[in-house]
Amino acid sequence: MEFTVNKETKTVLITETFSAERDLVWDAYTKPELLDQWWAPKPWTSRTKVMDFREGGRRFYAMVSPEGLERWSVQRYTSITPKTNFKFFNAFSDENENLELPGSDWDLGFSEENGRTTVTVEIYNESLERLERMIAMGFKEGFTATLGHLTELLATLTQDRNS
Numbered sequence: 001m002e003f004t005v006n007k008e009t010k011t012v013l014i015t016e017t018f019s020a021e022r023d024l025v026w027d028a029y030t031k032p033e034l035l036d037q038w039w040a041p042k043p044w045t046s047r048t049k050v051m052d053f054r055e056g057g058r059r060f061y062a063m064v065s066p067e068g069l070e071r072w073s074v075q076r077y078t079s080i081t082p083k084t085n086f087k088f089f090n091a092f093s094d095e096n097e098n099l100e101l102p103g104s105d106w107d108l109g110f111s112e113e114n115g116r117t118t119v120t121v122e123i124y125n126e127s128l129e130r131l132e133r134m135i136a137m138g139f140k141e142g143f144t145a146t147l148g149h150l151t152e153l154l155a156t157l158t159q160d161r162n163s
Contacts, residue, residue, distance in 0.1 A: 001147060003140055010131050012139070014121040016147050020154040022112035024161070025119060026083050028150060029108065032059070038153045040064075041145035055080050059088075060097055074099060075106070085109050090123075102126035104134075 002015040018025055028034045032048040039046040040063045047070075050060040057077050062070040072093045079087040091103030102125070109120040125131040 001144060003144070005131070005135060007128060007131065010125045010128055012121075012123040012125075012131070012134075014123075014143065015118060017116055017118045018151060018154050019116055020158050021115055022083055022110050022117045024154060024157055025117040026110055028153060028157075029110075029119075030086070032061075034153065034157075035059075036061075038149040039146060040149075041142040042149065053077060053080070060093075062095075070095065072097075078105075083110060102130050104130065 002013070004013045005011075006013070028038065030053050032051040035051075036046045036048050039061075043066045044063045046061055047064055048059060048061040050058065052058060055077055059075040059077075060072070061075075062072045064070050072095055073090060074093045074097055075088040075090050077086060077088045079085070085108065087105065087107045089103055090106055092100040094100075104126065105124045107122045107124075111118050111120075125134065
């Protein structure tokens, strides 16, 4: 995994390649029943309350600690080009979807070559303070672990498809 922080542009760039076809990786990022299996660093889990994957739609979900602490977030989808790219505005929120601003803009690209899919994630933060807080909270370590869970899920799904 490549992980680069650029404080001048207030961005984080993440690139990861998976041993799975693009359709499967796309589904893992866009279907709540799959997202909830990997979109949290263990021992936390992800629980989607609402997901409407369309331009103008949203995902409202919580990352839940083993003790039951819920950390809510909203992703509002701003652009979707099926199987190749989608963008969303992301912000923490409370359980009633009241946003904690500032937020960040995520741009995810998907490309496939020889049955392997590369996902590029660019995260633009509205403020340097938010970027620094995100990094200080262990975003790199957490997202690295989360992508590890995705790798495991994709291996299982690929094996199931080929059985």
